[in-house]
Amino acid sequence: MLDNSPRAPNLPNAPGVGYKPQHFTDLRADPGPVRWIEVHAENYMGDGGRPLAQLRALADQFALSVHGVGLSIGGEAPLDRDHLARLKTLVGWSSPASFSEHLAWSTHGAEFLNDLLPLPYTSETLQRVADHIDQVQTALGRQMLLENPSSYLCFAESTWSETDFLAELVHRTGCGLLLDVNNVFISATNLGLSAESYIEAFPLHAVGEIHVGGHDEDTDDHGAPLLIDSHGKPVVDPVWSLLAFALAKSGPRPVLVEWDNDVPDWPVLRAEAERAALALAPAQ
Amino acid sequence: MSVSQATFRSALLDAEEAVPEGLLDGSDTPAGARFSVYRNNVVVSLTEALRTAFPLIYKLLGAQTFDRLAAIYVRQQPPSSPLMMHYGQELPKFLQSFQPLSHIGYLPDCARLDIAMRRSYHAKDAAPINPSVFQTDPEELMSLRLALAPATIVLRSDWPLHDIWRLNFEPDAPKPRATAQDVLITRPEFDPAPHALQPGGADWLQHLQNGMAFGSAHEATITAAPSFDLSAALSQALQTGALTEFKTKDS
Structure with missing residues (x-):
């Protein structure tokens, strides 16, 4: 069992949802199978008001996952110490069962670009990311989970496969992983790889959480399918199948449904959580 | 062949710039328009952040004009922190010298009001x-x-x-x-x-x-x-x- 939290128990092996403030009342009154929620860390770094009050109330009812989107762990530059300190404050008072971030970069110089940007997989970037993870885990005093990205392109200079790169990060830092099967499906489609082979090569023993979400469909210059990670639609059937495939290999894990854009009314998202519960049933 | 993050960033915010060499699709051909996914994500997500942050300006200008303003502003003044709740602090000053909207003299103060409401909220x-x-x-x-x-x-x-x-x-x-x-x-x-x-x-x-x-x-x-x-x-x-x-x- 992973030890992702010094104070709170791990996330339950049950459905969770990405929390949206418009669901505050309905989610609490009618959670369905939802046992835990995930929030984007950066939205809870104000000094007070409704966001913090809601988070305190939700943490009484649900297990909590704090998911950072702004640390730029894959950045060439050193981590932003101020931001790390803010994370430490948030993780300190909200005592989440899990803290996770992305294998991506978003800060360059003094600019924050508000997107999860890709990095090449080389021995040099591996060491840099490992150093950043060490720094995060030391600052927060706990293990973190690192999420696999959704890819639209790849780097000619890469010498590691993504799965080997992630496995080596786990080995060097002791971090856990967040397996986003929607991202796996997107990357596999976009780069012409097998999603099943990716999951078979993934270090599943280190997975502390799984994500599913919706994506958009487009095409590239050559008419090849190009899937875009939009979190604005229901999870498609092939991604539910891939979730079942992953769970059959990994055993039960906390499964999160992400829906960040064009957010539907609560019953629609709850129905997605019910599908996640069904996917989890055979693995329990 | 290595693509630095400086090169990536520069091409990201300038759609006229060539897609950096060394970025490929899955079959070893240049990534081409695939790079636009990132270009688009950055501008759309920052525009969306500004829409949320400046409801009065958005109401006054309407969606089309607001998005045109945002497309210029996000490239000139990208966020300086991962806290999007603070994004747009420079918009009042930007509007003061933004010629196409200079006929609406009260816009900068309206932007200040939006910022103050958000500061109060948090x-x-x-x-x-x-x-x-x-x-x-x-x-x-x-x-x-x-x-x-x-x-x-x-x-x-x-x-x-x-x-x-x-x-x-x-x-x-x-x-x-x-x-x-x-x-x-x-x-x-x-x-x-x-x-x-x-x-x-x-x-x-x-x-x-x-x-x-x-x-x-x-x-x-x-x-x-x-x-x-x-x-x-x-x-x-x-x-x-x-x-x-x-x-x-x-x-």
């Missing part, structure tokens, strides 16, 4: 002052030191700023009058609300904020604004939850 919680502190003898009253709640913000404007806000967000609001209006923003619980201040009202609150005693703040205010009505100002401050804990002269 400000530290504080209990409102207990009105019984005013039930004391006159001498004690004059020496009271009142404090503004962290979510209380005073905004000065040469435009009918409060009327403009009402016209855009309240049904059946009257047309803005041709007058300067200072605005008081308070947050009784979680939702900030703007209120019009009478002449001298902004000065009075500023004096209190600076730690002046109740009596001296009043004297200083009426010197500059003889029509200032203290009881109206105090009752507005109490009703809107503008004040928090107080200190006496000795504490």
Whole structure:
């Protein structure tokens, strides 16, 4: 069992949802199978008001996952110490069962670009990311989970496969992983790889959480399918199948449904959580 | 063949720039338009952040004009921190010198109002002052030191700023009058609300904020604004939850 939290128990092996403030009342009154929620860390770094009050109330009812989107762990530059300190404050008072971030970069110089940007997989970037993870885990005093990205392109200079790169990060830092099967499906489609082979090569023993979400469909210059990670639609059937495939290999894990854009009314998202519960049933 | 993050970033915000070499699709051919996914994500996500952050500007300009403004602003002033709740601090200044919209003179102040509302929304919680502190003898009253709640913000404007806000967000609001209006923003619980201040009202609150005693703040205010009505100002401050804990002269 992973030890992702010094104070709170791990996330339950049950459905969770990405929390949206418009669901505050309905989610609490009618959670369905939802046992835990995930929030984007950066939205809870104000000094007070409704966001913090809601988070305190939700943490009484649900297990909590704090998911950072702004640390730029894959950045060439050193981590932003101020931001790390803010994370430490948030993780300190909200005592989440899990803290996770992305294998991506978003800060360059003094600019924050508000997107999860890709990095090449080389021995040099591996060491840099490992150093950043060490720094995060030391600052927060706990293990973190690192999420696999959704890819639209790849780097000619890469010498590691993504799965080997992630496995080596786990080995060097002791971090856990967040397996986003929607991202796996997107990357596999976009780069012409097998999603099943990716999951078979993934270090599943280190997975502390799984994500599913919706994506958009487009095409590239050559008419090849190009899937875009939009979190604005229901999870498609092939991604539910891939979730079942992953769970059959990994055993039960906390499964999160992400829906960040064009957010539907609560019953629609709850129905997605019910599908996640069904996917989890055979693995329990 | 290695693509630095400086190169990546530069091509990201400048659509005219070539896609960096060394980026491929899955079959070893140049990534081409696939790079546009990132270009698009950055501009769309930052535009969306500005839409959320500037509801009054958005209402005034409409979606099309707002998005054109945002497309320029996000490239010139990308965020300097991962806290998107603070994004757009430079927009009022940007609007002051933005020629295509310079005919709308009140836009920069409207952007300041949007920023102040957001700052109030995220400000530290504080209990409102207990009105019984005013039930004391006159001498004690004059020496009271009142404090503004962290979510209380005073905004000065040469435009009918409060009327403009009402016209855009309240049904059946009257047309803005041709007058300067200072605005008081308070947050009784979680939702900030703007209120019009009478002449001298902004000065009075500023004096209190600076730690002046109740009596001296009043004297200083009426010197500059003889029509200032203290009881109206105090009752507005109490009703809107503008004040928090107080200190006496000795504490």
